[in-house]
């Protein structure tokens with residue numbers, strides 16, 4: 214059975230070890246294996262082992278770099294362009310133009326202006342391999 218952490222949305226399983234003992238049951242914490250917060254407590258004569266099944270989805274490196282969330286990036290609908298210099302063989306950096314319809318709160322947060330060109334976006338924040346837990 215899997216559970217979802219209410220704090221970080223990680224998915225994990227809980228199994229109890231040593232349950233069914235003759236000693237009095239006491240309340241043992243069930244901790245999220247990802248954020249280590251106590252999700253709840255349950256009575257058991259043993260103890261709980263939590264195993265991470267799926268880490269919570271985090272914003273992409275690009276969004277983190279830009280200081281916005283993936284959702285906001287989608288909302289902007291900006292188009293990333295690769296600057297390949299003259300050779301076209303390798304990407305030096307990425308750039309995009311802040312679209313017309315970018316919500317004000319994003320502009321406020323980032324200090325961007327509509328039609329502003331955001332360049333020098335490092336290649337590594339765009340061309341990242343998704344980690345297997347995504």
Ligand SMILES: [Zn+2]
Pocket residue numbers: 218219220221222223245246247248249250
């Ligand atoms: Zn958690």
